[in-house]
């Protein structure tokens with residue numbers, strides 16, 4: 001059997017990518033790995049332990065929280081609270097940021113935004129769900145941390161990643177030097193390097209969009225969906241439609257095999273559904289680091305100004321050539337208006 005490299009070994013090895021690294025980012029990534037294992041344990045036996053179903057509360061988006069959303073949120077926050085590195089977190093499940101005011105964390109250089117359990121509607125039906133995270137350095141560590149510290153563009157991210165709780169559990173992350181994937185080996189309880197230096201194919205055969213909303217989409221998006229369904233052997237069309245309803249799972253598949261994922265604006269939600277800070281930006285960072293693209297349809301996701309913590313943003317993300325084509329149709333339909 002060839003030697004395995006665990007997540008922690010890999011993190012320590014890669015610390016040298018950053019000449020002035022103090023090990024703080026590495027410590028955060030290790031804490032996230034631990035939180036992921038704890039969440040995984042509950043997700044895995046969810047049907048047996050009375051953690052399925054609604055928690056009886058709503059989150060900031062007015063969406064019903066599931067018991068596992070609440071559990072994952074708590075685990076993630078607690079895993080980070082007593083390190084020295086993070087001084088505040090923003091979560092999809094909390095309206096306001098949570099400031100860690102213990103002596104250790106107060107001086108932390110980093111802040112983290114996350115969606116503890118993405119794809120909530122799939123929890124009860126044993127379909128893949130995920131955790132997404134995005135780490136920023138604070139711009140001014142002399143001042144008391146506030147929500148404003150999170151109002152940074154995605155291009156300022158220092159690290160981002162996701163955990164997918166699927167047929168196996170994987171953690172995929174980037175620190176801006178490529179993308180690496182680790183599979184949890186349940187027999188030893190460790191994430192082990194299984195997908196080094198992931199590259200997304202420039203083209204794919206899969207498009208992922210909630211086609212039920214077709215009539216609510218902008219004309220350019222409708223045109224792109226029609227394009228995906230046309231027959232053309234030179235571009236491998238028609239493409240296959242694959243839509244799980246868990247962004248992490250849909251994007252993970254497209255990252256490995258090639259494809260495009262779109263959550264556009266709709267007539268009901270003019271900014272789409274997904275949140276810029278802890279869904280679109282981290283995924284954009286990962287996909288760009290793997291050689292793909294992420295756009296609002298008009299500009300790069302990671303160039304969008306963030307002015308509200310839970311701001312939504314339309315997204316076209318995945319294989320570079322597919323995203324370019326979709327954005328080209330989208331932009332030309334706007335010009336025709």
Ligand code: AHM
Nearest residue numbers: 117118119120121210245246247248
């Ligand atoms: P959530 O954070 O409440 O789980 O919502 C995000 C999820 C994404 O994972 C997924 O891509 C999208 O919502 C699906 O939405 P829809 O059912 O509108 O297609």
Ligand code: MG
Nearest residue numbers: 115117118119
């Ligand atoms: Mg989500």
